[in-house]
Amino acid sequence: MTTVTLPTATATATAVLPLPGRYAVAPDRSLVELTAWYGPLPTHRRRVTLTGASLTVPDPLDEPESPALRFEFGNLDRLDPAEGTPAPSTVLASDTVELLDGGRKLQLSGDLVLRGVRFPALLRLRIVERADDRLLVVGTARLPYRLLRRATGFRPGRLPRPATRLRLLVAAEFA
Helix, strand or coil, rough: CCCCCCCCCCCHHHHHHHEEEEEEEEEEEEEEEEEEEEEEEEEEEEEEEEEEEEEECCCCCCCCCEEEEEECCCCCCCCCCCCCCCCEEEEEEEEEEEEEECCEEEEEEEEEECCCCCEEEEEEEEEEEECEEEEEEEEEEEEHHHHHHHHCCCCCCCCCCCCCEEEEEEEEEEC
């Protein structure tokens, strides 16, 4: 009797992502929302402008590096939306991209650069739809509010509201 070992199917990041290349998000094809939570209750919620987002999928034959995602938020750091001064852009860039749940979810670990300070962030994205030339994702990043405020001085709104954590919801279509 001969025993044969079959190869196991391992999911790679390039198998669930579009073909190698650089993809961007059209301004009308994204949604970003910032919610401040105090325990189980949301205390403040507002829309955030996604000024730019990019997905870079390297060719596995040319470059052995992992895919990279970058999100730029325009008014995340503005304390008062009525002010006419332009807010500095806030960037969430990934260092590593991991597959979860058999390739149906992506986990991005990277840095949220807010007011020039790097703050570690973990963004979990669910792949809603995938094709060879586009990717539709929805996900959240949960940030501890007190640590973020202590490190950067960030406040989610003008009025003092209690908060223990922030949730950044991102929905984007890369094409």
